[in-house]
Amino acid sequence: xxxxxxxxxxxxxxxxxxxxxxxxxxxxxxxxxxxxxxxxxxxxxxxxxxxxxxxxxxxxxxxxxxxxxxxxxxxxxxxxxxxxxxxxxxxxxxxxxxxxxxxxxxxxxx
Amino acid sequence: xxxxxxxxxxxxxxxxxxxxxxxxxxxxxxxxxxxxxxxxxxxxxxxxxxxxxxxxxxxxxxxxxxxxxxxxxxxxxxxxxxxxxxxxxxxxxxxxxxxxxxxxxxxxxxxxx
Numbered sequence: 393x394x395x396x397x398x399x400x401x402x403x404x405x406x407x408x409x410x411x412x413x414x415x416x417x418x419x420x421x422x423x424x425x426x427x428x429x430x431x432x433x434x435x436x437x438x439x440x441x442x443x444x445x446x447x448x449x450x451x452x453x454x455x456x457x458x459x460x461x462x463x464x465x466x467x468x469x470x471x472x473x474x475x476x477x478x479x480x481x482x483x484x485x486x487x488x489x490x491x492x493x494x495x496x497x498x499x500x501x502x
Numbered sequence: 503x504x505x506x507x508x509x510x511x512x513x514x515x516x517x518x519x520x521x522x523x524x525x526x527x528x529x530x531x532x533x534x535x536x537x538x539x540x541x542x543x544x545x546x547x548x549x550x551x552x553x554x555x556x557x558x559x560x561x562x563x564x565x566x567x568x569x570x571x572x573x574x575x576x577x578x579x580x581x582x583x584x585x586x587x588x589x590x591x592x593x594x595x596x597x598x599x600x601x602x603x604x605x606x607x608x609x610x611x612x613x614x615x
Contacts, residue, residue, distance in 0.1 A: 393547075394561065432608075433607065434545070434604075435606075436603035439601060441600065479545060487558075488533060488552050488598060489547055490535065490604060491560075492545035492546070495544045
């Protein structure tokens, strides 16, 4: 039931771009993205609903392809503050449960 | 507005002991859920609820019990603790409109020896 995230880990230099992917075997109603810093709770980034929309704010955006049951998170011109673990959470058409992937560890270096 | 409050923050149990992790929210959220987080495993859903009197199992429910007698509270009970239940536990809540973010508590770090 857990969605599959890739890659597992990414190391970037400041200013570089990254893409994190999330895929599910179930038909999806929504995809959530969260970022977690070490020792803290996950923090909400954005939600995408079925309809194939793309969302974003500043340099972090995401897309949702409901036909492929996939979502991607785009981080452009990365900053040191982007470091952390990114989780996608998926909600299927058949229920309320939000299931998370195993996470993608992102490290941005100076 | 306290958000989602989890207690305790830390707990050490011996194998076989039972305990309850508390979770309360003051945002009138219908949806409440419990996750456990283990290294390399992400956040795995234990149990969830969409309203008072309604609970359902998530991905890893064995060894845990929940109840939802009020909208505000969603306690997680460990019936007979095992070392495999050593983990960080997060409670999270949201509206059930399908377009609301999850609000997480600060977590409970549980060690079972």
